[in-house]
Ligand SMILES: Nc1ncnc2c1ncn2[C@@H]1O[C@H](COP(=O)(O)OP(=O)(O)OP(=O)(O)O)[C@@H](O)[C@H]1O
């Protein structure tokens with residue numbers, strides 16, 4: 001017989017992913033402790049205990065662990081050595097520190113895919129200072145993708161460069177330290193498969209989503225599910241994502257970002273070991289959301305059904321250009337009077353251009369209708385100075 005869920009969960013990071021994770025757990029009466037650098041963060045008002053401190057501060061992480069039964073993180077930039085140390089002392093960390101260590105370093109991550117025969121774009125590991133000496137002729141075309149091995153997020157730390165600029169020794173004006181030099185894959189469709197694996201080894205994937213990027217700021221503009229790919233491609237993408245998480249021996253929620261090339265090949269771009277932007281729509285559109293699924297995993301419960309109930313479109317609400325500081329959001333009335341539209345506002349006190357301020361999901365039995373409604377609502381929603 002299961003006791004009421006008295007578990008205390010410690011989340012490293014107090015951003016919107018943590019906020020949505022806590023929201024998913026409200027019906028289950030689970031308690032949360034949060035570590036974040038500032039009280040001005042989306043999770044602050046939800047925390048049973050809030051610890052103010054850097055996510056890289058070993059002592060603060062240990063303080064969080066001391067008052068929590070299970071530790072998780074909602075961002076990759078955390079002190080992984082401490083997570084590993086806590087595991088040796090018997091603390092449960094989901095996903096494990098060893099997995100985060102691989103993922104934190106894009107170079108190590110790419111090597112992992114190669115070693116496990118998981119399809120990924122060809123690459124070499126190099127350094128910003130040495131890149132001009134590398135043989136770039138092995139990569140087709142005149143462009144190459146350069147990725148900082150550590151420290152990047154939301155497309156920052158990734159840049160498409162001309163091979164000629166790299167050969168001219170100009171990379172170290174943009175990058176510092178170890179980099180991945182990766183074959184540029186033109187005309188890709190970007191897909192994401194969210195995979196859940198629990199402590200009992202049960203594994204399930206969510207239906208594939210297709211992402212549409214804003215080319216200027218390199219953030220997801222909107223995404224939709226189900227994706228438009230053929231059954232064959234969907235099966236391939238799904239199999240690749242499941243193989244990757246099985247190879248990692250992962251326990252937790254993982255977003256496997258994939259490229260679909262014009263000739264129908266699926267390649268792994270990267271894996272996020274946490275709930276992901278590409279799974280926000282699961283809150284309203286699926287039987288079990290990515291957040292509830294992570295809750296179940298932390299509580300050592302069976303996984304819920306990942307099936308999609310209704311087609312959905314998720315759109316990020318991004319801080320408008322030219323607006324920084326206190327703000328209000330225009331367009332709420334239109335959103336709230338649209339059937340099947342759901343707003344998630346992240347409770348950030350200040351906006352800046354490109355910052356994720358919230359998102360909205362539109363459900364409609366007709367995906368084309370949902371996309372149309374989303375475009376309209378996006379054109380109305382704006383962060384404006386207060
Ligand atoms: N080899 C490639 N060929 C073509 N485009 C690429 C390639 N690698 C990355 N990109 C583009 O750059 C984007 C960001 O790359 P990547 O996902 O590796 O970086 P990131 O900083 O981790 O981003 P995010 O946090 O937004 O997921 C990809 O979503 C894709 O649009």
Ligand SMILES: [Mg+2]
Pocket residue numbers: 257269270
């Ligand atoms: Mg990415």
